[in-house]
Amino acid sequence: xxxxxxxxxxxxxxxxxxxxxxxxxxxxxxxxxxxxxxxxxxxxxxxxxxxxxxxxxxxxxxxxxxxxxxxxxxxxxxxxxxxxxxxxxxxxxxxxxxxxxxxxxxxxxxxxxxxxxxxxxxxxxxxxxxxxxxxxxxxxxxxxxxxxxxxxxxxxxxxxxxxxxxxxxxxxxxxxxxxxxxxxxxxxxxxxxxxxxxxxxxxxxxxxxxxxxxxxxxxxxxxxxxxxxxxxxxxxxxxxxxxxxxxxxxxxxxxxxxxxxxxxxxxxxxxxxxxxxxxxxxxxxxxxxxxxxxxxxxxxxxxxxxxxxxxxxxxxxx
Amino acid sequence: xxxxxxxxxxxxxxxxxxxxxxxxxxxxxxxxxxxxxxxxxxxxxxxxxxxxxxxxxxxxxxxxxxxxxxxxxxxxxxxxxxxxxxxxxxxxxxxxxxxxxxxxxxxxxxxxxxxxxxxxxxxxxxxxxxxxxxxxxxxxxxxxxxxxxxxxxxxxxxxxxxxxxxxxxxxxxxxxxxxxxxxxxxxxxxxxxxxxxxxxxxxxxxxxxxxxxxxxxxxxxxxxxxxxxxxxxxxxxxxxxxxxxxxxxxxxxxxxxxxxxxxxxxxxxxxxxxxxxxxxxxxxxxxxxxxxxxxxxxxxxxxxxxxxxxxxxxxxxx
Numbered sequence: 107x108x109x110x111x112x113x114x115x116x117x118x119x120x121x122x123x124x125x126x127x128x129x130x131x132x133x134x135x136x137x138x139x140x141x142x143x144x145x146x147x148x149x150x151x152x153x154x155x156x157x158x159x160x161x162x163x164x165x166x167x168x169x170x171x172x173x174x175x176x177x178x179x180x181x182x183x184x185x186x187x188x189x190x191x192x193x194x195x196x197x198x199x200x201x202x203x204x205x206x207x208x209x210x211x212x213x214x215x216x217x218x219x220x221x222x223x224x225x226x227x228x229x230x231x232x233x234x235x236x237x238x239x240x241x242x243x244x245x246x247x248x249x250x251x252x253x254x255x256x257x258x259x260x261x262x263x264x265x266x267x268x269x270x271x272x273x274x275x276x277x278x279x280x281x282x283x284x285x286x287x288x289x290x291x292x293x294x295x296x297x298x299x300x301x302x303x304x305x306x307x308x309x310x311x312x313x314x315x316x317x318x319x320x321x322x323x324x325x326x327x328x329x330x331x332x333x334x335x336x337x338x339x340x341x342x343x344x345x346x347x348x349x350x351x352x353x354x355x356x357x358x359x360x361x362x363x364x365x366x367x368x369x370x371x372x373x374x375x376x377x378x379x380x381x382x383x384x385x386x387x388x389x390x391x392x393x394x395x396x397x398x399x400x401x402x403x404x405x406x407x408x409x410x411x412x413x414x415x416x417x418x419x420x421x422x423x424x
Numbered sequence: 425x426x427x428x429x430x431x432x433x434x435x436x437x438x439x440x441x442x443x444x445x446x447x448x449x450x451x452x453x454x455x456x457x458x459x460x461x462x463x464x465x466x467x468x469x470x471x472x473x474x475x476x477x478x479x480x481x482x483x484x485x486x487x488x489x490x491x492x493x494x495x496x497x498x499x500x501x502x503x504x505x506x507x508x509x510x511x512x513x514x515x516x517x518x519x520x521x522x523x524x525x526x527x528x529x530x531x532x533x534x535x536x537x538x539x540x541x542x543x544x545x546x547x548x549x550x551x552x553x554x555x556x557x558x559x560x561x562x563x564x565x566x567x568x569x570x571x572x573x574x575x576x577x578x579x580x581x582x583x584x585x586x587x588x589x590x591x592x593x594x595x596x597x598x599x600x601x602x603x604x605x606x607x608x609x610x611x612x613x614x615x616x617x618x619x620x621x622x623x624x625x626x627x628x629x630x631x632x633x634x635x636x637x638x639x640x641x642x643x644x645x646x647x648x649x650x651x652x653x654x655x656x657x658x659x660x661x662x663x664x665x666x667x668x669x670x671x672x673x674x675x676x677x678x679x680x681x682x683x684x685x686x687x688x689x690x691x692x693x694x695x696x697x698x699x700x701x702x703x704x705x706x707x708x709x710x711x712x713x714x715x716x717x718x719x720x721x722x723x724x725x726x727x728x729x730x731x732x733x734x735x736x737x738x739x740x741x742x
Contacts, residue, residue: 114547117520121528128532129542130508137543139507139560142460150510150558152546189457190448192468194556202435210439214446224447225455228470228556229432238512238546238556240468242457 107133108252108330110323110406133328134250135183135312136243146189147245149180155235163276166205168291169235170212176315177239178220178295179368183313184250185304186243188297190225191217193239196232213239220297247304254310254329254373260398261383263299263369263390266318267350267357268343270364274353286345293368298390303372306382310373317365319417322398322406325371332403337362337410341395362408363417373400425451426570426648428641428724430634451646452568453501453630454561464507465563467498473553481594484523486609487553488530494633495557496538496613497686501631502568503622504561506615508543509535511557514550531557538615565622572628572647572691578716579701581617581687581708584636585668585675586661588682592671604663611686616708621690624700628691635683637735640716640724643689650721655680655728659713680726681735691718
């Protein structure tokens with residue numbers, strides 16, 4: 107298993123080592139399971155109140171949508187087509203009436219938005235909200251993190267930094283603008299784009315949950331390549347200029363270190379050209395932007411106008 | 425969806441109603457998914473510290489085993505063969521070193537004990553331990569809760585009441601005897617028995633997580649039958665006599681109201697005879713006991729020496 111640096115990933119590395127043959131290869135967005143002539147993709151994703159969200163920020167319906175969309179995003183990153191979701195919900199007794207129903211509305215809507223059904227779940231009383239979403243899909247052309255090759259171009263869907271902008275406004279006790287709020291509360295799992303990129307020969311793909319800086323490192327580590335990102339090309343969310351100004355850092359760095367955008371980062375062979383990206387983007391309703399390249403070597407590096415940039419808080423060669 | 429009575433099940437009924445076509449039929453032990461010529465069974469199960477277990481009762485390894493065995497028990501109840509598990513773990517920062525590794529040892533051992541692999545998971549920091557286990561298996565002869573027919577005999581695997589006996593000793597501030605402790609800390613998912621019963625034509629099956637009284641009600645409701653249990657025939661765990669004496673209630677009632685035994689309750693056609701049950705029990709390493717029958721009607725009733733018994737705390741016609 108090859109993950110980028112970080113204490114969370116050290117823990118996962120130790121678990122994989124200790125489990126040995128009791129575990130399948132871990133560390134990709136999805137587990138892949140061959141059943142007859144089909145390949146299934148499975149992923150599971152835990153969302154906790156006061157860790158991943160606060161009740162005061164989001165409606166119950168939005169909490170359900172967001173947790174489900176985040177889990178479905180792992181299927182998107184595998185190029186998979188969603189089939190169903192299983193929802194385990196821990197709910198405080200005071201919320202076990204209408205709020206629970208609204209939360210499950212959000213789960214059901216996110217699933218239905220990508221053609222998946224709620225297949226089952228579990229319900230328990232808890233001190234605070236707990237949502238675990240397991241997603242299952244079929245993957246005709248599964249794309250793992252490990253297939254990137256030197257010479258590949260690196261593309262990203264959508265715009266970056268919106269979820270971080272919302273989060274920081276909330277943490278400052280303010281209300282985010284509606285576009286930033288939407289990024290955080292109602293992310294879109296990029297299922298059509300993921301499938302389209304897989305069909306067009308994607309070598310490696312990952313969804314941006316930890317943030318571009320960290321996730322680019324995972325893709326590079328898994329592919330055994332170096333990844334170089336040109337910060338000047340990053341597609342920025344409309345809220346980032348103001349949010350970065352408030353934070354006192356350049357907008358591109360702000361976006362590169364923002365997490366939970368749930369966009370796709372993908373290594374495409376050089377034959378995949380700008381024109382093809384544009385037509386795929388129109389087909390899927392989301393822009394594709396070329397932001398970097400893979401090369402021999404290791405680690406992730408970030409460049410601005412030809413100068414290597416150290417991303418504060420992110421140690422890319424650690 | 426037909427579940428027995430209870431406020432938790434009312435909530436699940438409301439969720440299913442509200443989700444409408446956004447959900448598959450809910451309410452069985454597993455979701456069934458047809459993939460090519462295969463049928464997959466999926467289930468997800470949430471275990472929370474201070475709700476389902478306490479740290480002071482169990483080792484981290486036992487917590488991992490128990491949560492995984494409980495989830496695998498749903499595959500047993502479907503007559504399915506386990507393939508893999510996905511483990512979402514919420515862990516307090518102070519336990520993210522060795523205790524987390526031990527917990528995952530328990531997850532891996534429980535999976536390996538039934539031929540399954542750890543396929544993936546998720547990891548988050550949490551205030552207290554959270555374990556969500558999703559299990560996937562293949563089911564050539566899936567057995568749902570709904571196929572029971574009047575005239576069927578009702579059988580149960582193993583012995584009942586051990587987990588309750590352990591739980592009540594702990595709650596009284598004492599230490600359970602080692603046999604009761606083992607029932608709670610190290611339940612055995614009855615995979616071989618479930619598969620053997622499925623192959624021998626089981627009509628309906630459920631695993632005993634809520635306790636015999638409640639789970640018999642679910643099986644009856646799903647099958648559209650009445651279920652009658654003869655309390656005098658219940659196979660009792662060795663700790664039940666003493667535990668029931670301490671609690672001041674008859675041993676059979678104590679066992680019928682005890683939860684989390686993770687044994688199987690199964691409706692078999694009348695052709696399935698005592699001799700066949702014995703040989704299957706020897707093959708699977710667990711006894712099978714005939715404890716009741718299905719009949720036209722509805723609800724669960726419990727009998728002792730020909731007298732109808734009201735089980736305190738359980739309203740079987742509600």
